[in-house]
Every structure is written in structure tokens, then in C-alpha cells.
Amino acid sequence: MRLPEGGALLSSKRSVKQSGGADKHSFAQRGLLLVLAAGALATSAAGSGAGHAGKVAAVCWLGSVVYIWLWIGKDRRERFFKKCEAVATIMKNYLDGCQVSQLPANKIDSRGPLKEGLPPLSILPDPPAWVRKAAEERTGTGYALRVNRAFRRCGLLKDEGERIEVISVQSGPAAARVTVSLPDGLRLTRLQHMTSDLASAFGVESLQVTPGMHAGSASLIIAYKNRLPVVLRTILESEEFEEFLGRSELPMVVGVNDIGEPIMIDLVSVRHLLVAGTTGSGKSWFINEVLVTLLLSRGPDVLSLVLIDPKRVELSQYRGFPHTITVATETAQAVAALESLVKEMERRYTIFEQAGVKNIQQYWQRTGDRSIGYIVGVIDELADLMSTARKEVEVLIQRLTQLARAAGIHMIVATQRPSVDVITGVIKSNLPSRVVFQLISGPDYRTVLNVDQDLKLRGKGDGVALLEGHAGLVRFQSPGIGANDNDADLAVSKIKDFWVNSGHKTNPVHIAEAAVEGREQHNTAGETGENSKLRAAPGPDMVRLPDFPEVSGELPGGESIEYGNPPEAESEEIRKFKIIMAQAWQDAVEAEMDQITAPSIRSLRERMNIKQERVMELIDLLIREGWIQAPPVPKKPYLIVAGENTLKNYL
Numbered sequence: 001m002r003l004p005e006g007g008a009l010l011s012s013k014r015s016v017k018q019s020g021g022a023d024k025h026s027f028a029q030r031g032l033l034l035v036l037a038a039g040a041l042a043t044s045a046a047g048s049g050a051g052h053a054g055k056v057a058a059v060c061w062l063g064s065v066v067y068i069w070l071w072i073g074k075d076r077r078e079r080f081f082k083k084c085e086a087v088a089t090i091m092k093n094y095l096d097g098c099q100v101s102q103l104p105a106n107k108i109d110s111r112g113p114l115k116e117g118l119p120p121l122s123i124l125p126d127p128p129a130w131v132r133k134a135a136e137e138r139t140g141t142g143y144a145l146r147v148n149r150a151f152r153r154c155g156l157l158k159d160e161g162e163r164i165e166v167i168s169v170q171s172g173p174a175a176a177r178v179t180v181s182l183p184d185g186l187r188l189t190r191l192q193h194m195t196s197d198l199a200s201a202f203g204v205e206s207l208q209v210t211p212g213m214h215a216g217s218a219s220l221i222i223a224y225k226n227r228l229p230v231v232l233r234t235i236l237e238s239e240e241f242e243e244f245l246g247r248s249e250l251p252m253v254v255g256v257n258d259i260g261e262p263i264m265i266d267l268v269s270v271r272h273l274l275v276a277g278t279t280g281s282g283k284s285w286f287i288n289e290v291l292v293t294l295l296l297s298r299g300p301d302v303l304s305l306v307l308i309d310p311k312r313v314e315l316s317q318y319r320g321f322p323h324t325i326t327v328a329t330e331t332a333q334a335v336a337a338l339e340s341l342v343k344e345m346e347r348r349y350t351i352f353e354q355a356g357v358k359n360i361q362q363y364w365q366r367t368g369d370r371s372i373g374y375i376v377g378v379i380d381e382l383a384d385l386m387s388t389a390r391k392e393v394e395v396l397i398q399r400l401t402q403l404a405r406a407a408g409i410h411m412i413v414a415t416q417r418p419s420v421d422v423i424t425g426v427i428k429s430n431l432p433s434r435v436v437f438q439l440i441s442g443p444d445y446r447t448v449l450n451v452d453q454d455l456k457l458r459g460k461g462d463g464v465a466l467l468e469g470h471a472g473l474v475r476f477q478s479p480g481i482g483a484n485d486n487d488a489d490l491a492v493s494k495i496k497d498f499w500v501n502s503g504h505k506t507n508p509v510h511i512a513e514a515a516v517e518g519r520e521q522h523n524t525a526g527e528t529g530e531n532s533k534l535r536a537a538p539g540p541d542m543v544r545l546p547d548f549p550e551v552s553g554e555l556p557g558g559e560s561i562e563y564g565n566p567p568e569a570e571s572e573e574i575r576k577f578k579i580i581m582a583q584a585w586q587d588a589v590e591a592e593m594d595q596i597t598a599p600s601i602r603s604l605r606e607r608m609n610i611k612q613e614r615v616m617e618l619i620d621l622l623i624r625e626g627w628i629q630a631p632p633v634p635k636k637p638y639l640i641v642a643g644e645n646t647l648k649n650y651l
């Protein structure tokens with residue numbers, strides 16, 4: 001079957017979005033109106049030839065069309081146009097001669113809420129027209145022609161009638177993956193030796209050839225010179241996100257990779273997140289899209305926010321959300337907010353102890369009590385805080401990042417300066433998951449990511465991520481909520497209106513008075529009495545909130561619940577790997593070596609009796625856990641940096 005080239009998430013979405021509801025005079029709309037007009041003319045013509053009864057039928061027909069048209073509403077009309085447009089694209093590609101193996105995996109459009117009771121996605125802005133246009137140009141038509149022309153120019157097609165079939169095209173902000181099926185006798189290795197010729201024949205800067213997913217196929221990865229921005233709505237409307245929402249607790253969109261595949265994580269499974277990047281690199285935009293994603297996915301009964309914004313302007317728009325406990329802007333408030341989080345964590349641990357459970361998920365499962373929800377704490381600019389209250393802040397962040405996860409408290413900490421005076425060893429080792437935007441120099445990347453290269457990120461949301469539970473670095477483009485700050489602010493205020501009017505119950509969270517600055521009186525219509533708002537009673541200590549239900553000694557059991565992708569547990573294999581590292585450390589200490597280095601990859605492979613890829617995965621894991629560090633010079637052994645006490649546990 002011949003279908004559109006845009007076989008992937010964003011490619012097809014964009015080509016559909018390109019002609020979405022924003023363009024009132026799109027091809028589909030004009031076509032449809034033409035059909036309606038023709039229908040009306042034909043009916044009235046038939047009616048005029050059929051006497052009085054025919055005329056009445058024609059008028060009724062016209063009246064019903066107009067009535068249905070008005071009745072279905074703007075949103076449905078736009079959705080209908082989009083579907084028409086998708087069909088038009090299919091026809092266009094059919095005529096272009098492009099073969100695609102499968103339909104786009106994602107839905108054409110949802111526009112409704114992600115789930116019943118959540119704000120509708122139509123609150124978010126559509127991609128701007130120029131982005132839709134550029135995306136369509138990249139994904140739309142013409143690849144079949146271009147591939148065949150380039151292959152012929154490179155002498156890869158012998159006979160006149162021989163043709164290369166394009167199986168699918170997947171396009172993202174930085175590249176397109178065009179998968180083609182190779183004719184008999186044309187081998188992948190031959191193509192791989194000819195990448196420069198193919199790039200020149202395509203007229204692009206760089207091109208890579210990789211094996212395709214099907215036998216006898218190859219993928220051409222064509223890099224674009226300019227990166228395209230991505231908007232959040234495109235990702236949230238995808239089926240991938242909808243499915244992810246169902247199996248994650250605190251869903252977050254990191255961005256899309258070069259060819260447009262979404263990168264999504266559950267904040268619960270990565271514990272906490274460190275966001276680094278020079279000024280203007282996209283940290284605040286990232287934090288904003290993360291908060292908006294959370295606010296579109298979780299109600300205030302499940303999620304509370306503690307926001308620390310020393311710059312005062314980045315997070316103020318979240319005041320007034322029923323989710324928001326506080327937006328602290330002064331150093332004293334920020335320290336008090338962090339202290340409150342630590343105390344809330346301790347309070348929860350006491351409750352868990354009484355209930356005989358280890359963490360929040362087990363607590364919910366055993367007691368059925370959901371009055372303790374998740375709290376996400378955000379610090380947008382750690383450097384500012386560290387410069388004014390380093391001692392207190394470091395200790396508090398250390399406590400939270402070490403212990404708060406089990407209590408359902410997760411931190412997102414952003415900083416411009418990844419230098420060791422801001423990201424101290426203590427903070428770094430407790431924030432193993434990192435999102436990094438453009439940094440000033442290679443050494444900065446090393447501080448945050450332990451990689452020995454200048455990644456040359458381009459700013460404006462171009463980033464790399466190192467995520468707990470995921471091997472290696474992944475490059476991504478983070479989405480903006482809209483094309484500019486105004487669009488984003490408007491969307492945030494609409495989401496706020498939605499929640500304020502929703503009548504959702506807010507979760508009681510302890511917060512110290514000192515952390516509260518002009519706290520909003522939340523309009524939580526569903527609440528009454530003591531529960532009706534977050535309280536800040538006078539006094540330096542925690543405020544007394546409603547007691548938690550008493551939990552009897554005998555607790556109902558239950559199936560274990562899967563929460564996202566839990567980080568790799570300490571298996572026998574990991575333990576053995578750590579024992580080898582600890583022994584290497586002990587040998588080096590006894591031999592009074594200057595540098596304590598890990599055994600070579602080869603030696604690790606042989607001693608563990610595993611493949612090199614698995615060794616590299618375990619090395620990645622140990623880097624994330626702060627056990628080892630990448631060598632300062634390439635091709636040298638890794639350095640063992642874990643503390644003496646940790647290492648001695650494995651001897």
C-alpha cells in the first residue's frame with residue numbers, strides 16, 4: 001500500500017499540523033467548501049427540476065448542512081479539516097511514488113485532555129506557521145525522487161528501469177531518517193563507503209548510512225543545517241506520550257532526538273534532575289515545559305510544587321495554582337522552603353515507619369490512603385542560592401537528594417555555572433540524572449557529564465541528557481511551550497484557570513511560614529474546613545496539618561506496582577563489578593599509587609565473563625553512581641573516585 005512518507009511521530013504530526021486549524025483557508029477547507037457548494041448546487045438544480053417537493057428537499061438539505069456545520073463546533077471542524085489534510089497528504093505522496101510500509105504510529109490529533117478531568121491540550125499553542133512549513137518541507141514529498149536521482153548519479157542503479165523504494169521517512173529537528181529497500185546485489189557496505197558521494201548527490205552537508213529495520217533495507221540519515229524548534233503540544237498529542245502517561249507517575253518530556261523521536265522520562269524513576277547550561281541556553285524554558293507537562297498530567301490531589309526562583313521572574317506565573325505551595329524568591333524564603341521539604345520528608349518517614357512501609361508507593365498500596373502526594377521541588381538557579389547561603393543550601397539539598405525520593409519528593413535543580421563551587425561533589429553525586437544545555441567550554445561538560453569532549457551544543461534547547469536507568473548520553477531538542485514567552489505565559493494562565501475552577505482537592509503539605517511569600521489563597525472549591533487550603537500558621541516551625549489516618553498493624557497486602565522504569569537494582573552482577581573496582585582501589589592504595597585507576601575494559605570483560613557492551617553499561621552505571629570517572633585523557637583507564645567507606649563495603 002502506498003502511504004505518506006512521514007512514518008514517524010513528529011514528521012507526520014508536523015505535516016498534518018502544517019495545515020491545521022490555524023490556516024482558515026487551507027487546502028482541505030477550500031476543498032470541503034467546494035464539495036459542499038457543489039452538493040448544494042446539484043441539490044437545488046435537482047430540486048428545481050423536481051417541482052415543489054424537490055425544492056423543499058434542497059432547502060432542508062442545505063439547512064441541515066449549515067446546522068451540522070455550526071453544531072459540531074470549531075474544535076471538531078478543525079479536527080475534521082486535519083483529517084482531510086492527512087488524506088490529501090496520503091494522496092499527494094501516492095502520486096509522488098513513495099512507498100511507506102506502515103501508517104504513522106501516532107494519532108492525527110487529539111486536542112482533548114490527556115485524560116478525563118485534565119486540562120485540554122488545545123490550551124497549548126500550535127507550532128508557528130513557519131515551523132509547520134519547514135517541517136512539512138522536510139517530511140512531505142519528494143524523497144523517492146531525490147533518493148533515486150542521487151543513487152543514479154552515484155552509479156548505484158544499473159538499469160534504466162531499476163528503482164529504489166522509500167520505505168519510510170522519519171524527520172525531526174536536526175535530521176531525517178529515510179529508510180530504503182536496496183535492490184538485489186547492492187550491499188550496505190558499498191553505500192557506507194560512498195557516504196560523501198551520496199551527501200554531495202543529495203546536496204546536504206552530511207549523510208550517514210545505517211542498516212534498516214527490515215532485511216535488505218538501509219537507512220540514510222540526512223543532517224539538516226538548521227535545527228527546527230519543537231513545540232510541546234506536538235509531543236503531548238502523540239500516542240507515545242498518551243501511553244507513557246498511563247505507565248508513569250510524574251511524566252516529563254525531555255525533548256525529541258535528532259530524527260524526532262520523543263524522549264520521555266518519569267521523574268520518579270530518575271529520582272532528581274540536575275539541569276545545567278550557560279545563560280540563554282534554555283534551562284528556564286525546559287523547566288517551564290516540564291512544569292506545564294506535569295500540570296497538564298496531574299491534579300493538585302496528586303502533585304504539589306515548591307518553586308524556588310531567585311531571579312524572581314521565571315516561575316512567578318505558577319503562583320495561584322492549587323498545586324503550588326510556594327514560589328520562594330528571597331534567599332531566606334528559599335532556605336525555609338528547603339527546610340520545610342526536609343521536615344515534610346521526615347514527617348512522611350515517620351508515617352511510613354508506623355505503617356511498616358518503605359516508600360510512598362508501598363504506603364498507597366498497603367493503606368489505600370492517597371492523602372500524601374508527590375512534591376516536586378524546583379530551584380531555578382542554584383548558583384544564586386549557593387553564593388548567598390552555601391552552607392545551609394548544600395546540606396539541605398544533600399539531604400533531600402539522598403533521601404526524599406522514597407517520600408515522594410523529587411528535586412529539579414538548575415544552574416548556569418557547573419563549576420565545583422556550585423555543583424559540589426556532594427550535590428553532584430546525589431544528582432546522577434542530568435540534562436545539559438550549551439556550556440561555555442569543554443571542561444564544563446566534563447564537570448557535569450564526565451565526558452571528555454566539547455559537545456558543541458548550539459543553545460536554544462539543544463541539549464544532551466544522562467539519565468539514570470538509561471545507558472549513555474542522548475542528544476535532544478527540548479520543546480518550547482510556544483513560540484515565545486507570551487504564548488507560554490498565556491498557556492500557563494489558561495491551565496491555572498482550569499485548575500482553579502476544577503474544584504480539585506489540594507494535598508495537605510507542611511510548609512514553614514518563612515517560606516511563604518504572599519501565598520495565594522487557592523480556589524479549591526471541593527475543599528472545606530481544615531483541609532481547605534495550604535496553611536501557614538505563625539511560628540518558625542512546621543504548621544500543624546490534619547492528622548493522617550491511623551494505620552493498624554495488620555496491613556492488607558497487594559501486588560507490587562510498577563512505577564516507570566525503576567533504576568537498575570544492585571544485582572549480583574553489579575555487586576561483582578563493584579567488588580572488582582574495590583579490589584583495584586585496595587591494590588592501588590597498598591601500592592601507594594598516585595592515581596587510582598579501574599582495571600582495563602578488556603580485563604573487566606574477562607573477569608566478569610560478559611560482553612564489552614555490558615561492561616560499558618556497567619561503567620555508565622558506576623559513573624552515574626559517582627563510583628568512577630571518565631579518564632581526563634581519552635584511551636586511559638577510568639578513575640576510581642568512590643569514597644573509602646563505600647569501597648570498603650565491597651571488600
Ligand SMILES: Nc1ncnc2c1ncn2[C@@H]1O[C@H](COP(=O)(O)OP(=O)(O)OP(=O)(O)O)[C@@H](O)[C@H]1O
Nearest residue numbers: 229279280281282283284285416460461478479480
Ligand atoms: N527549547 C527552546 N526552543 C526554542 N527556543 C528556545 C528554547 N529554549 C530557549 N530558547 C530561547 O532562548 C532564550 C533563553 O532561554 P532561557 O530563558 O530558558 O535561558 P536560560 O538558560 O534559563 O538562561 P538564564 O540562565 O540566563 O536564565 C528564550 O527566550 C528563547 O528565545
Ligand SMILES: [Mg+2]
Nearest residue numbers: 283284285314
Ligand atoms: Mg533562566
